[in-house]
Amino acid sequence: MTTTLDKPTPETGAEEGRSARSLVDAVFRAREIAIGGALALLVLGTWIANPGFLDDQGIKDLLLNSSILVLLAVGQSVVVITRNIDLSVGSVVGLTAFACGHFVSGTDHSAPTVVLLGIALGTVCGLVSGALVSFGRVPALVVTLGMLYIIQGIDHAWAHGEQINAVNVPDGVLALGSGSVLGIPYLPLISAAVLAATGYFLRTYRSGRELYAIGSSPDAARLAGIPVRRRILAAYAFSGAIAGFAGALWLARFGTVVADAANGWELTVVSAVVVGGVAITGGTGSVWGAALGALLLTTIGSALVVLKVDSFWQQAITGVLLLAAITTDRVLQVRTTSALRKRSRR
Amino acid sequence: MTALTKYLRWDTAVGILLIAVFLAGSGTTEGFANTDNLSAALGDVSEIALIALPMTLLVVAGQVDLSVASMLGLSSALAGSLWQAGFAFELIVPLCLLAGAVGGLLNGWLVTRVGLPSLAVTIGTLTLYRGLASVILGDEAVADFPETYARYAAYTETVPGTFVPYPVALFAVLAVGTAIALHCTGFGRSLFAIGAQEDAAWFAGIRVKRLKLVLFVVSGLVASFAGIVYTLRYGSARADNGLGLELVVIASVLLGGVDFDGGKGTLGGAVAGVLLIGLLTNLLTLNDISNEIQVIVTGLLLVASVLTPRLIAVLAERRHRRKAAEESVPVSAAI
Numbered sequence: 001m002t003t004t005l006d007k008p009t010p011e012t013g014a015e016e017g018r019s020a021r022s023l024v025d026a027v028f029r030a031r032e033i034a035i036g037g038a039l040a041l042l043v044l045g046t047w048i049a050n051p052g053f054l055d056d057q058g059i060k061d062l063l064l065n066s067s068i069l070v071l072l073a074v075g076q077s078v079v080v081i082t083r084n085i086d087l088s089v090g091s092v093v094g095l096t097a098f099a100c101g102h103f104v105s106g107t108d109h110s111a112p113t114v115v116l117l118g119i120a121l122g123t124v125c126g127l128v129s130g131a132l133v134s135f136g137r138v139p140a141l142v143v144t145l146g147m148l149y150i151i152q153g154i155d156h157a158w159a160h161g162e163q164i165n166a167v168n169v170p171d172g173v174l175a176l177g178s179g180s181v182l183g184i185p186y187l188p189l190i191s192a193a194v195l196a197a198t199g200y201f202l203r204t205y206r207s208g209r210e211l212y213a214i215g216s217s218p219d220a221a222r223l224a225g226i227p228v229r230r231r232i233l234a235a236y237a238f239s240g241a242i243a244g245f246a247g248a249l250w251l252a253r254f255g256t257v258v259a260d261a262a263n264g265w266e267l268t269v270v271s272a273v274v275v276g277g278v279a280i281t282g283g284t285g286s287v288w289g290a291a292l293g294a295l296l297l298t299t300i301g302s303a304l305v306v307l308k309v310d311s312f313w314q315q316a317i318t319g320v321l322l323l324a325a326i327t328t329d330r331v332l333q334v335r336t337t338s339a340l341r342k343r344s345r346r
Numbered sequence: 347m348t349a350l351t352k353y354l355r356w357d358t359a360v361g362i363l364l365i366a367v368f369l370a371g372s373g374t375t376e377g378f379a380n381t382d383n384l385s386a387a388l389g390d391v392s393e394i395a396l397i398a399l400p401m402t403l404l405v406v407a408g409q410v411d412l413s414v415a416s417m418l419g420l421s422s423a424l425a426g427s428l429w430q431a432g433f434a435f436e437l438i439v440p441l442c443l444l445a446g447a448v449g450g451l452l453n454g455w456l457v458t459r460v461g462l463p464s465l466a467v468t469i470g471t472l473t474l475y476r477g478l479a480s481v482i483l484g485d486e487a488v489a490d491f492p493e494t495y496a497r498y499a500a501y502t503e504t505v506p507g508t509f510v511p512y513p514v515a516l517f518a519v520l521a522v523g524t525a526i527a528l529h530c531t532g533f534g535r536s537l538f539a540i541g542a543q544e545d546a547a548w549f550a551g552i553r554v555k556r557l558k559l560v561l562f563v564v565s566g567l568v569a570s571f572a573g574i575v576y577t578l579r580y581g582s583a584r585a586d587n588g589l590g591l592e593l594v595v596i597a598s599v600l601l602g603g604v605d606f607d608g609g610k611g612t613l614g615g616a617v618a619g620v621l622l623i624g625l626l627t628n629l630l631t632l633n634d635i636s637n638e639i640q641v642i643v644t645g646l647l648l649v650a651s652v653l654t655p656r657l658i659a660v661l662a663e664r665r666h667r668r669k670a671a672e673e674s675v676p677v678s679a680a681i
Contacts, residue, residue, distance in 0.1 A: 085465075087593075138652040139606040141410075141465075145597055146652075149645025157638035264590060267412075270469055280466040312480040312585075319474025323456065326466045334461075 031277045031332060035292040035325075039299060046303040053306045056183070063188035064253070066298035068093075068246050070191045070291045072265070073272040074198050075242030077290035079235045080273055081202070083215040083282025084133060084140035086236060088147040089243040090265035092125045095155040096247025101164030101257045104173055111176040111252065118248030119241050125151060126240015133236060134229040148266065159259030166255025177252030187249060191291075194242070199287045211235060215282025271318070272297050275325040296321070356655045357603035357615025364622045371629045378632055381509030389501025389579070391624035392513035393418065393572040393588065395617070397595045399517075399524045400565040402616040404464075405599055406528065407561060408541040408608025409457065412468040414569040415591035416475035417449050419584075421573025423479035426488035426583025435495055442570050449475055450566020454559035464562075472592065479585040488583040499578030513575050525613040533557075541608025597644060598623050601651045622647070 047054045072089055079086045096118045104114055125147070132143045166174065179186050202208040214221040214228050222228050251257055270280075276293025278285025297318060304314050372379035397414050404411050421442040428438045449471065456467045497503040501511035510518070528534035539547040540554050548554045577583045602619025604611030623644060630640045 132649065132653065136653050136656055138656055142600050142606050142652045143649060145593060145600075146645045146648035148593070149597070149641050149648065151645075153638045153640075153642030153645060156641065157636065160636075160638075267469060267472065271473060274466050274469065280463050310481070310484075312477070312484055314477065315473055316477025316481050319470055319472075319477050322470035322473055323467070326462055326470060327456070327460055330460055330462055 031329065032286065032289045032292060034328065035276060035289060035296060039292060039296045042296070042299055042303055046306055050306050053303070058306075060180075060183075060185060062299060062302055064185055065302060066295050067185075067187040067191040068249055068253070069265075069269065069272060069294040069298055070188075071194060071242055071246045071249070072269045073276065073290040073294040074191075074195050074287045075239040075246075076269045077273045077276070077278045077285060077287050078198065078202070078211065079140075079239045080270075080278050080280060081215045081282060081285060082211050082232050082235050083218065084232060084235070085144060085270065085280070086126075086129060086239045087141065087144040087266045087270075088125065088129055088151055089239065089269055090262045091148050091151040091155060092122050092240060092243035093247040093250055093262035093265060094260060095125070095151050096121045096244040097250040097257045097261045098155055098159050098164065098247075098259060100248045100251045101169060102158075104170055104251075105164060105168040108170045108172070110170075110172050114173050114251070115176075115245065115248045118244040118246075118251075120244065122244015122247065123237050123241040126237045126243070127233070129240065130233040130236025134232040152260075152263070156259045161259070163259075164251070164255075164257040169251065169255050173252050174255055175252075177249065177254070187253060190249070194245075195287055195291050202287060207231065207234075212283055215284075217283075268297070269294075271322055275322055277325070277329055279329065293325070355603065356651060357612045357618065359654070360602055360615055360618040360622055360651070364618050364625065367622065367625050367629065371625070371632075375629060375632050378629060383628065383632070385501045385504055385509040385511050385514075387624055387628035388514045388621075389511040390628070391620055392501075392511065392517060392579070393576050394591065394595050394598060394624070395517045395620045396513070396520070396572045396575070397565075397569050397591075398599050398616055398620050399520055399613070400561065400568050401595055401599050402602075402604055402611065402613055403524065403528060403537055404561050404565060405596075405604045405606060406541050406608060406611050407537040407558060408544065409464040409558060409561065410468065410596065410606075411450075411453060411464065411562065411565045411569075412592050412596075413449070413453060413471040413475055414565060414572075414595060415588045416472045416479065417446055417566055417569035418573040418576055418588040418591065419586060420449065420475045420479040420482070421446055421570035422577040422583045422587040423483035423585040425574055425577050426486070427482050429491065429583070430488055435492060439574060442574055443567055446566040446568070446570025446573075447563050448566070449570070450563040451559070453566065454562030457562065458555040458559050476585070476589075483583065483585045485585065489581055491578055491581060491583075496578045496581055499575050501579075513579075521613065521617055528613050537561075538609055541605075541610070543609075594623070594644075597648050601647055603651065603655070606652075619651075 043054070052058060072093070076086060076089060099121055100114045100118050103109065103117055129144050129147045132138060132147075133140045136143070176186055181189070202211065210221065210226045210231055213224065213226055214231055218228060247262075250261060254261075272294035273285075273290045274280060274293070275296060276285065276289035276291065278290050300317060300321070301314055304311060304317070368379075377383055397418070401411060401414065424442050424445055425438050428441060429435070433441075453464070453467055453471055456462050456471075457464045498512045501514075504511050505515045508515075528537065536547065536552045536557055539550065539552055540557065544554060573587070576587055580587070598620040599611075599616045600606055600619070601622065602611070602615035602617065604616050604619075626643060626647075627640050630643065
């Protein structure tokens with residue numbers, strides 16, 4: 001075994017590998033370019049139909065509306081890349097938003113405290129799901145579905161019809177949701193920073209690449225000496241932390257929080273991730289794509305409003321788009337595989 | 347150890363738990379074990395129960411259909427708008443069923459011909475069908491359905507001589523049929539084979555794609571039928587009927603010990619899972635225990651349903667290893 005690994009790769013093989021890799025790279029780049037193109041087309045079309053769509057306020061709304069979904073999509077895609085899923089994110093956002101609101105109501109806590117509290121609470125939720133999935137070795141969908149119910153139940157039982165009102169939330173926290181630097185609101189800046197950091201980590205760091213390896217083939221990853229369970233646990237903790245962060249931001253943005261805030265968001269987040277080209281079967285995709293997917297879903301909603309299309313159409317259009325995205329993904333994948341096969345035969 | 351793992355499988359455990367809940371309920375809660383309440387409890391889960399049957403087959407075959415609740419809503423919205431447009435109810439039912447079959451066909455086609463994972467496909471159609479439902483009916487509610495049909499769907503009218511509501515009676519018949527199909531026929535064995543190892547099943551000559559296609563069509567068909575039952579039972583056709591019900595159906599099936607990875611599970615277990623959730627909900631409601639706690643109980647049961655079998659297996663393995671180690675000691679000492 002080891003001797004074959006130590007053998008130097010023949011020159012030709014390395015070259016072929018490189019060209020194959022560049023082909024794969026090109027396809028994935030094409031994937032993100034395609035989503036970006038669709039997004040650009042949508043924005044352009046809407047802007048032509050109604051110039052008000054892209055005025056200062058319009059852009060600000062677009063960015064604000066998408067930032068929480070983008071954030072959640074980044075967290076979710078890290079989990080999905082490892083061939084798992086986290087259905088509990090919506091309920092974690094609801095719980096942390098309420099918990100943070102409850103914590104700050106009538107006090108003068110600062111924004112960082114609230115954010116840290118949200119992240120801590122989210123991380124705990126993520127760690128529980130992650131421990132059950134990685135150490136219990138049970139299907140992620142079942143566990144996180146169970147966690148969805150448990151967290152939702154706790155949230156509702158705790159809130160019990162009570163709601164957090166903006167008047168009780170300290171100004172420092174609300175400023176996080178409404179303030180801006182150089183005309184750009186904080187929220188999209190935060191999302192962009194988290195996105196960039198996560199994207200860089202996944203692409204550059206060894207542990208980031210290992211997440212892809214786990215998603216491609218868990219068994220092979222284990223045999224290659226990757227600490228699979230620990231990585232999966234970390235992925236869930238990260239997703240939970242992001243969801244907690246999003247919960248704190250939710251409070252900052254809306255001020256008013258009811259117990260079922262972000263209820264049902266888990267499927268929207270998964271949709272965004274899937275539209276963004278992260279395969280639900282793990283191992284492929286990038287957070288950049290996922291963020292674009294989230295941006296696209298939000299923009300469709302806003303565009304339909306601006307274009308005065310019946311809002312009833314929004315979901316149907318989103319559904320068609322989702323199906324189109326995963327079908328395109330599949331077609332591209334089949335093409336790449338056959339292209340690679342042809343190349344290696346030559 | 348073998349006796350334990352052989353007889354105390356999770357699905358039988360759920361069955362025992364179901365009986366325990368029933369007995370505990372009858373003993374402690376007044377008004378629980380009477381026919382009125384039981385028929386109400388059964389009637390309340392009739393749609394979930396109906397949809398759970400094809401869902402069990404799908405999960406056994408390693409697939410999942412998340413679009414069922416949206417299909418229920420679509421069927422409800424379709425029924426409502428057709429009724430508004432003056433169609434006869436006898437015509438509306440087959441049209442809704444047709445819509446369900448077409449919806450299922452789309453799912454199945456995308457999964458089998460295009461080769462997409464069913465989870466991704468049905469998240470897409472979940473959104474699409476719910477969207478179509480709101481396109482068709484908007485946010486209106488259609489309510490004036492004929493009393494004759496509504497009576498059959500509601501649990502107030504029961505099969506003569508029993509306390510069983512009509513949808514539940516239908517479910518019982520379908521459940522027996524499905525159980526026979528899953529456990530006593532080649533069709534059922536094929537589904538287990540597909541769920542365990544799809545490629546191997548294909549090499550063994552099982553027509554994997556066609557079977558999966560059929561399952562998705564049946565799932566769509568049953569979901570649209572459940573949509574009609576739901577509409578009549580609540581006397582209201584709305585586009586958002588049954589919102590989020592897909593997770594409850596899947597939770598019930600998984601609670602019954604059907605393995606989400608495919609290839610394992612029994613229909614009896616799935617039915618026990620559905621009934622357990624229904625009975626428990628009813629019991630907790632009768633005891634004035636809030637909806638929130640009921641949701642938590644569902645979640646805990648779900649997590650337990652995947653962890654317990656796993657835990658039993660680990661413990662059994664550990665005991666086995668210890669026993670093997672103990673037995674090997676005297677041998678080595680003798681030498």
